[in-house]
Amino acid sequence: MWLMQAFTLILFFQGSEARKNVLFIVADDLRPEIAAMHDNEAYRQMHDKMYTPHLDAFTERSAVFKKAYVQQAICGPSRASFMTGRRPDTTKVYNLDDYFRNVSGDFTTIPQYFKQQGYRTLGMGKIFHPGSSGGGNNDRPSWSDDEQYYNSPSQRNYWYPRHNEKSWRAINESLEQEHPLGDQELTDHAKATLRRLAPKAISGEENFFMAVGFRLPHLPFIFPERYLQYYPQSDIKQPSNPYVPQNMPGYAWHYNGEIRNQYADIIDLGLSGRPNTTWPSELVLDLRRAYYASVSYVDTLFGQIMEEVDGLGLRNNTIVMFGSDHGWQLYEHTAWCKHTNFELATRTPLMFRVPGLTDQGLMSSHLVEYTDIYSTLVELAELPAVPLCPQSGPTPQACTEGTSLVSLMSNPNIPGKTRVFMQYPRNRRDVGPLMGYSMRTDRYRYTEWVTFNTTTSTPDWDLMFANELYDHSIDPDENVNRAEDEDYDTDVDLLSAQLQAGWRAALPNY
Incomplete structure (x- = not known):
């Protein structure tokens, strides 16, 4: 085909x-x-x-x-x-x-x-x-x-x-x-x-x-x-x-x-x-x-x-x-x-x-x-x-x-991106500007809420205030945050590294 x-x-x-x-x-x-x-x-x-x-x-x-x-x-x-x-x-x-x-x-x-x-x-x-x-x-x-x-x-x-x-x-x-x-x-x-x-x-x-x-x-x-x-x-x-x-x-x-x-x-x-x-x-x-x-x-x-x-x-x-x-x-x-x-x-x-x-x-x-x-x-x-x-x-x-998505249109069987990225800002009185960086994979949605420098538009990954992990294989409606579940510790470590590496590290080969 x-x-x-x-x-x-x-x-x-x-x-x-x-x-x-x-x-x-x-x-x-x-x-x-x-x-x-x-x-x-x-x-x-x-x-x-x-x-x-x-x-x-x-x-x-x-x-x-x-x-x-x-x-x-x-x-x-x-x-x-x-x-x-x-x-x-x-x-x-x-x-x-x-x-x-x-x-x-x-x-x-x-x-x-x-x-x-x-x-x-x-x-x-x-x-x-x-x-x-x-x-x-x-x-x-x-x-x-x-x-x-x-x-x-x-x-x-x-x-x-x-x-x-x-x-x-x-x-x-x-x-x-x-x-x-x-x-x-x-x-x-x-x-x-x-x-x-x-x-x-x-x-x-x-x-x-x-x-x-x-x-x-x-x-x-x-x-x-x-x-x-x-x-x-x-x-x-x-x-x-x-x-x-x-x-x-x-x-x-x-x-x-x-x-x-x-x-x-x-x-x-x-x-x-x-x-x-x-x-x-x-x-x-x-x-x-x-x-x-x-x-x-x-x-x-x-x-x-x-x-x-x-x-x-x-x-x-x-x-x-x-x-x-x-x-x-x-x-x-x-x-x-x-x-x-x-x-x-x-x-x-x-x-x-x-x-x-x-x-x-x-x-x-x-x-x-x-x-x-x-x-x-x-x-x-x-x-x-x-x-x-x-x-x-x-x-x-x-x-x-x-x-470009043209390669995927011509050959849908080739592998595409393994993860995609989105974000949303918050400003809280107690901690100041934050950015919620989120990443979607085929199975997971993973998010980290980190301090955000509004002058340089850059995050401080070392100052993370919270994170979220939703397992779409068993929870497609994102009803349970499993970031603190020890059964997911290995997944959280990997996903955190991938999120912080950013979109350039996730570019596909097509």
């Missing part, structure tokens, strides 16, 4: 004289809650009746990486990371305010690199985090001109009038027609833009890199009411683990501030952000249901864009990537949102539809990282390769700290 796939790769590159366009689509806060990715054994917290027909169809002709991990589970830092191909300690973006070009370097982003290679680059919706972390202008250097970035009117007002009244809202049809939802406006603009770009793209006169960023399923969950029909209340279940992990260090917790402090319906309840705080059962079920409905709404909008691509004749010369900035927690461990190093916060879908290469579809269980996207898209588009960023000395403006 792998020989056939390798032959397909050769034909892909030999038979692709014309450049391919790139359609780069990201959702916000999307865990792998897609029907085609559901696995009763491996992902027990996933809803087993998701309605995502368009994304499911997309997987049939795509390379789907089921174990894809972001480098920090919060919007701004994650997007700064994968858009530059560099990790948070290089971008120095750990919050929603800092702009990588100001705090670290004038790095070349993915669309900026394509622009330098002669592509027309266009952005719309949420690609970089809005506001100061995107330079106040959605990272102007990434796009071909000032007219090439679009935010819908509803998106500029952050979804809906008086959005902070409620954490979720199902909009009836008449209200939807009166006030179109932001992601539908975004989709309509994306379709109109594709129609405008198609003639030159098909003729080869001008190729495009077009980035589309949905805001859903980010809070508040505002979606058309009709999507609730796919999720009868009787089908919605509580998570199996509404309690924090046994032996969890306090540094791993994040107090659920994003949902507790912004929406009146939650604020009025006066819920504590402490671990193991019990939330009203009806509210938990309503929020989970609203999240699922929001995912299905994004699926429909994604399907509209794919239908436009195919109808315009762009299918055979356009690479389509779909992903998100991180996952999301739906009351598992009594946690909401992201802001942790847990599995559900750091893992998210990653798919590539590549004409001539992924036509038969591929479900990969390789461990991959979002820093891999940059070099993958560059190789798929047959542009000059972007080098690995050097460990010391002068750093090119265009380099990555990830590796």
Whole structure:
């Protein structure tokens, strides 16, 4: 089988004289809650009746990486990371305010690199985090001109009038027609833009890199009411683990501030952000249901864009990537949102539809990282390769700290990365700035909470305040921290050494 796939790769590159366009689509806060990715054994917290027909169809002709991990589970830092191909300690973006070009370097982003290679680059919706972390202008250097970035009117007002009244809202049809939802406006603009770009793209006169960023399923969950029909209340279940992990260090917790402090319906309840705080059962079920409905709404909008691509004749010369900035927690461990190093916060879908290469579809269980996207898209588009960023000395403006996934697409039997890395900062009054460095292997998630120098963006591994070890072979929901279990002493020693050695020591041979 792998020989056939390798032959397909050769034909892909030999038979692709014309450049391919790139359609780069990201959702916000999307865990792998897609029907085609559901696995009763491996992902027990996933809803087993998701309605995502368009994304499911997309997987049939795509390379789907089921174990894809972001480098920090919060919007701004994650997007700064994968858009530059560099990790948070290089971008120095750990919050929603800092702009990588100001705090670290004038790095070349993915669309900026394509622009330098002669592509027309266009952005719309949420690609970089809005506001100061995107330079106040959605990272102007990434796009071909000032007219090439679009935010819908509803998106500029952050979804809906008086959005902070409620954490979720199902909009009836008449209200939807009166006030179109932001992601539908975004989709309509994306379709109109594709129609405008198609003639030159098909003729080869001008190729495009077009980035589309949905805001859903980010809070508040505002979606058309009709999507609730796919999720009868009787089908919605509580998570199996509404309690924090046994032996969890306090540094791993994040107090659920994003949902507790912004929406009146939650604020009025006066819920504590402490671990193991019990939330009203009806509210938990309503929020989970609203999240699922929001995912299905994004699926429909994604399907509209794919239908436009195919109808315009762009299918055979356009690479389509779909992903998100991180996952999301739906009351598992009594946690909401992201802001942790847990599995559900750091893992998210990653798919590539590549004409001539992924036509038969591929479900990969390789461990991959979002820093891999940059070099993958560059190789798929047959542009000059972007080098690995050097460990010391002068750093090119265009380099990555990830590796291309094209080899895994052509030969899924080759070994990939044995471990991938992510991190999350904390600041505690008693100890000051900390960084939780986390590493995922096929079997384990291992994390160390260490003192962090915010000036140099470096850890002091000798000042470790806590560590975590979750054994996914017997505990896929990460319910028991086994770092202090003497039966795992040898594993902890090895994993600690691998974590501290960092991502460079884990680079694969492909």
